[in-house]
Amino acid sequence: MTTANSNTPELLKNVLVTGGAGYIGSHVIYTLLRTHKYKVISIDNYHNSFPAALTRVSSLALSELKESSPEPSAQDIDSTVIDVHECDLINPTAVRSIFSSYASKGGIWGVIHIAAYKAVGESSEIPLTYYANNVAATISLLQIMQEFHCTRLIYSSSATVYGVPPDIPIKEETRREGDSVYGRTKVMCELIIEDFCDSIMNDGETNPFQAISLRYFNPAGAHPSGYIGEHPRGRPENLLPLLAHMAVGTVTDPVLKVFGNDYPTADGTCVRDYLHILDLAAGHVIALQALEEGSELNAKVFAGSTSSNGKFKAYNLGKGHGMSVMQIVDAMRKATGHDYKTEVIGRRRGDVPELIADPALARAELGFDAPRDLETMCRDLWNWQVKNPTGYE
Amino acid sequence: MTTANSNTPELLKNVLVTGGAGYIGSHVIYTLLRTHKYKVISIDNYHNSFPAALTRVSSLALSELKESSPEPSAQDIDSTVIDVHECDLINPTAVRSIFSSYASKGGIWGVIHIAAYKAVGESSEIPLTYYANNVAATISLLQIMQEFHCTRLIYSSSATVYGVPPDIPIKEETRREGDSVYGRTKVMCELIIEDFCDSIMNDGETNPFQAISLRYFNPAGAHPSGYIGEHPRGRPENLLPLLAHMAVGTVTDPVLKVFGNDYPTADGTCVRDYLHILDLAAGHVIALQALEEGSELNAKVFAGSTSSNGKFKAYNLGKGHGMSVMQIVDAMRKATGHDYKTEVIGRRRGDVPELIADPALARAELGFDAPRDLETMCRDLWNWQVKNPTGYE
Numbered sequence: 001m002t003t004a005n006s007n008t009p010e011l012l013k014n015v016l017v018t019g020g021a022g023y024i025g026s027h028v029i030y031t032l033l034r035t036h037k038y039k040v041i042s043i044d045n046y047h048n049s050f051p052a053a054l055t056r057v058s059s060l061a062l063s064e065l066k067e068s069s070p071e072p073s074a075q076d077i078d079s080t081v082i083d084v085h086e087c088d089l090i091n092p093t094a095v096r097s098i099f100s101s102y103a104s105k106g107g108i109w110g111v112i113h114i115a116a117y118k119a120v121g122e123s124s125e126i127p128l129t130y131y132a133n134n135v136a137a138t139i140s141l142l143q144i145m146q147e148f149h150c151t152r153l154i155y156s157s158s159a160t161v162y163g164v165p166p167d168i169p170i171k172e173e174t175r176r177e178g179d180s181v182y183g184r185t186k187v188m189c190e191l192i193i194e195d196f197c198d199s200i201m202n203d204g205e206t207n208p209f210q211a212i213s214l215r216y217f218n219p220a221g222a223h224p225s226g227y228i229g230e231h232p233r234g235r236p237e238n239l240l241p242l243l244a245h246m247a248v249g250t251v252t253d254p255v256l257k258v259f260g261n262d263y264p265t266a267d268g269t270c271v272r273d274y275l276h277i278l279d280l281a282a283g284h285v286i287a288l289q290a291l292e293e294g295s296e297l298n299a300k301v302f303a304g305s306t307s308s309n310g311k312f313k314a315y316n317l318g319k320g321h322g323m324s325v326m327q328i329v330d331a332m333r334k335a336t337g338h339d340y341k342t343e344v345i346g347r348r349r350g351d352v353p354e355l356i357a358d359p360a361l362a363r364a365e366l367g368f369d370a371p372r373d374l375e376t377m378c379r380d381l382w383n384w385q386v387k388n389p390t391g392y393e
Numbered sequence: 394m395t396t397a398n399s400n401t402p403e404l405l406k407n408v409l410v411t412g413g414a415g416y417i418g419s420h421v422i423y424t425l426l427r428t429h430k431y432k433v434i435s436i437d438n439y440h441n442s443f444p445a446a447l448t449r450v451s452s453l454a455l456s457e458l459k460e461s462s463p464e465p466s467a468q469d470i471d472s473t474v475i476d477v478h479e480c481d482l483i484n485p486t487a488v489r490s491i492f493s494s495y496a497s498k499g500g501i502w503g504v505i506h507i508a509a510y511k512a513v514g515e516s517s518e519i520p521l522t523y524y525a526n527n528v529a530a531t532i533s534l535l536q537i538m539q540e541f542h543c544t545r546l547i548y549s550s551s552a553t554v555y556g557v558p559p560d561i562p563i564k565e566e567t568r569r570e571g572d573s574v575y576g577r578t579k580v581m582c583e584l585i586i587e588d589f590c591d592s593i594m595n596d597g598e599t600n601p602f603q604a605i606s607l608r609y610f611n612p613a614g615a616h617p618s619g620y621i622g623e624h625p626r627g628r629p630e631n632l633l634p635l636l637a638h639m640a641v642g643t644v645t646d647p648v649l650k651v652f653g654n655d656y657p658t659a660d661g662t663c664v665r666d667y668l669h670i671l672d673l674a675a676g677h678v679i680a681l682q683a684l685e686e687g688s689e690l691n692a693k694v695f696a697g698s699t700s701s702n703g704k705f706k707a708y709n710l711g712k713g714h715g716m717s718v719m720q721i722v723d724a725m726r727k728a729t730g731h732d733y734k735t736e737v738i739g740r741r742r743g744d745v746p747e748l749i750a751d752p753a754l755a756r757a758e759l760g761f762d763a764p765r766d767l768e769t770m771c772r773d774l775w776n777w778q779v780k781n782p783t784g785y786e
Contacts, residue, residue: 042428047721074733124588125593127588127589127591127592128532128535128536128539128585128589131532131585131588132532132533132536135528135529135531135532135581136528136532136533139521139524139525139528139529140525140529141519143521143525144521146521166627181588184588188584189582190578191581192520192521192524195517195522195524195574195577196520198517198520198521199517199518199519199521199574200517200518243449290600314772324547326453
């Protein structure tokens with residue numbers, strides 16, 4: 001084992017983030033930049049995101065760096081600059097040429113694959129677009145990674161792979177069963193990645209490919225600076241952004257429609273496991289570090305790999321606590337001062353009463369924790385919304 | 394309803410067959426040509442097939458036509474000519490241009506999508522190639538069909554979608570669970586097709602797309618003329634072709650290795666449901682006819698559609714009778730006169746003891762039957778092998 005001399009810093013590792021400009025992508029990139037260990041390359045087609053997010057992430061990281069170290073090194077400054085590529089993942093030629101352009105710069109060390117279409121309702125209307133953008137694009141990305149001997153992948157999965165879970169809290173070993181087109185695209189991608197990890201190389205060697213699938217519960221909030229946050233194109237689909245938009249006045253609904261209050265939960269409304277976006281982002285950085293061969297973390301994580309040849313592991317990223325729709329409304333009422341009116345209407349097709357992670361595995365093996373509380377999530381969300389009533393536009 | 398005047402024949406319907414030159418494709422095309430109702434368009438990349446198969450199918454159909462009608466019409470003769478395209482389904486530009494070239498000729502009426510990689514063992518070695526060729530190619534084909542308003546699909550599925558079936562004989566409603574990479578590609582394609590059938594169009598109209606998935610059990614035999622048959626590239630993977638090659642001398646193994654004789658079956662060896670390739674092919678033609686809107690068959694088939702918006706239906710194509718490895722060896726011994734020696738070795742990973750179709754649904758709704766017996770399958774296979782010891786080469 002070599003120890004880096006503090007005067008000759010280790011080379012930055014090239015990490016490709018797909019969907020880098022999105023809500024999750026931008027916070028993941030911010031968290032990566034803060035480590036000053038990675039050169040971040042973003043691929044995004046800006047279908048549901050904005051290039052401005054990347055500019056802001058970059059200046060945020062640079063300003064924090066200058067605060068902490070008045071004379072940062074050139075390498076440190078370089079580590080705050082993002083290589084930005086506008087590119088569609090379903091275009092293999094474009095993706096291949098990006099991989100190719102880093103070949104002479106040490107290659108791409110690892111990929112964090114976040115890009116995907118994610119609206120459950122829309123997925124049932126345009127399923128082929130979802131299968132092409134989520135599944136076919138992932139197959140193509142994996143093929144290109146294999147061509148370029150890029151062997152480390154963090155995959156953005158979701159609690160949606162559990163469908164209607166048989167038990168709460170949900171353990172990672174729960175059977176996977178997509179309950180919507182979107183959900184099925186996530187299950188299929190996990191299966192494909194797992195099969196790839198499992199495959200035997202031509203030369204009979206073990207596949208060096210390693211993948212960690214992160215199953216997100218409900219990310220919320222924003223960076224406390226209010227520089228970056230969630231900007232859904234069109235009307236917000238999710239509860240927290242919708243409440244923020246109602247409070248700031250960009251959604252003018254007089255009442256919030258609550259879909260059912262007769263679920264078998266404490267107050268009858270649906271319960272979800274919310275975690276702060278920066279905690280979620282931190283999970284990605286830990287997972288990426290776990291792909292470092294020879295490290296203690298690597299050994300720990302893949303000791304229980306479900307893949308027989310290569311290395312595949314899935315982790316829940318959640319707090320392990322549930323919040324009901326009504327609790328969320330109350331928390332946002334406190335954070336915003338807005339007097340939300342609610343109206344209970346019928347249940348919405350496809351809604352599951354309760355989705356709560358069992359976070360034990362991620363805690364034990366990755367040391368992952370999601371300490372920020374609901375109050376912080378609401379405060380940071382509101383700060384972002386007030387500073388950017390129309391988001392990045 | 395209009396009745397076609399016998400003097401002015403109905404226009405031939407353009408039917409695209411993917412994987413048209415393969416073992417199943419060539420027999421399906423032969424059976425289509427015999428109806429003189431279709432203009433057949435073949436797409437194949439000849440990865441596991443030979444262009445010669447299509448030439449032979451065409452002359453076979455023409456010679457049979459001339460035997461039955463000494464002065465066939467120009468339209469009848471045209472119906473024996475296959476439009477042959479060498480094309481890879483994973484190349485959307487090439488596929489799109491083929492669809493485009495028929496736009497002025499009435500468009501493509503329906504698609505029989507057979508092309509796929511199919512070796513279970515290989516699929517675990519090169520999973521990404523399987524996912525790309527089987528799953529991504531199917532997504533792309535469906536997208537192109539949608540662009541060109543082509544709304545009728547017959548999909549080549551397989552008994553492999555049942556994995557290790559919980560009950561024998563296997564009903565279509567059995568849960569789907571791929572037990573190999575190959576099996577998972579088939580399950581995923583069925584799910585994707587079903588979701589597409591289920592989707593609501595932009596204009597709120599019902600999706601006019603109709604699909605029938607045919608779940609093959611074990612096709613065997615050849616056309617009795619010996620003109621067309623199965624020509625696996627490399628060493629045959631399946632039992633019957635292997636036995637035929639051993640008898641003809643192109644495989645020189647002194648003994649047949651039998652993988653396990655301690656299964657819970659009558660003689661302890663694995664049991665499969667073999668059906669004659671021409672019976673299987675006939676099933677495709679009936680299924681294609683069932684996609685004719687307004688027909689009695691169409692109404693019958695989709696009355697029990699599992700899709701809530703469009704029309705999706707899956708049928709087993711099998712005889713409903715099982716044959717053990719030892720019974721197959723005996724039948725081939727009779728057909729070939731070859732004195733097979735067998736040696737029982739250990740079970741093979743992934744083998745299921747028994748796979749037998751419940752053929753009741755296909756019989757009741759499609760009127761499908763598989764009358765040809767094992768003796769006929771072995772005789773026709775042997776006839777093909779003797780006339781073509783090295784297949785199409």
